[in-house]
Amino acid sequence: MRGIEKRFYISAACFLPTVIAMFLLPLSGTGENTGQEVLGTLIGVLFWAGIILAAGSYFLLYRAYKERLKESAKKSRIPSFLHFFSNPIAAAVDAVFILSFAGTVYCTRAVNASEVLDFISLVLCITSLYLHFLVNGRIFQYIVQRKKRGKGHERKA
Numbered sequence: 001m002r003g004i005e006k007r008f009y010i011s012a013a014c015f016l017p018t019v020i021a022m023f024l025l026p027l028s029g030t031g032e033n034t035g036q037e038v039l040g041t042l043i044g045v046l047f048w049a050g051i052i053l054a055a056g057s058y059f060l061l062y063r064a065y066k067e068r069l070k071e072s073a074k075k076s077r078i079p080s081f082l083h084f085f086s087n088p089i090a091a092a093v094d095a096v097f098i099l100s101f102a103g104t105v106y107c108t109r110a111v112n113a114s115e116v117l118d119f120i121s122l123v124l125c126i127t128s129l130y131l132h133f134l135v136n137g138r139i140f141q142y143i144v145q146r147k148k149r150g151k152g153h154e155r156k157a
Contacts, residue, residue, distance in 0.1 A: 004040050004065050004068075004142070007057075007061045007064075008061060008140065009103055010057065011058045011061055011129075012054070014050065014053040014055040015048055015051070015053075015079050015088075015127075015130050016050065017046045017050030018049075018050030018051050018054070018126070019050070020047070020050075021043045021046040021047035021050065022122070022123045022126060022127075023043070023123065024043050024046070024150055025043055026119065027039060027043075028040035028043050051130075052082065054130065058137075060137070060141070065139065066145070068138065068142070071133075072142050072145055083136045084136065086141065087135065087136075087140075089140075090132070090135040090136045091129055093132055094128075094136075096124060096128040097124075097125065097128035099124075100121050100123050100124035101123030103125070104118070104121040105121050105124075105126045107121055125152065148153045
């Protein structure tokens, strides 16, 4: 149990370069000089490296524990990534995702929208989208189920 949980958190942490890249995005400017162009390129590489690293890590984790996950998972016709509000943590993440998505759409459509609000909405939207996949996925559901079973057995003992 410890192995899957540890690897899950490592997979989640692999997304940090993407989040860092999003926060560095305002520094890239409009490409007026070579330094800004190089910084913009590095930010892009950091962004995509984080996504590829996190997705790859999660895929390898899922593949390693696929049989265990299938045994313990609830049978459902809907793929796990399409589930919303599947547990308390997912409910919080999904609420942030929906609100930040609405904020991003609003800022995109509004001519006089605040650049700060637009930036914050975009960062929250991308981050909560990734977290949505993590906390609504089978691996997280498995970890939550195992922890609940462990606590239930401790009380009886």
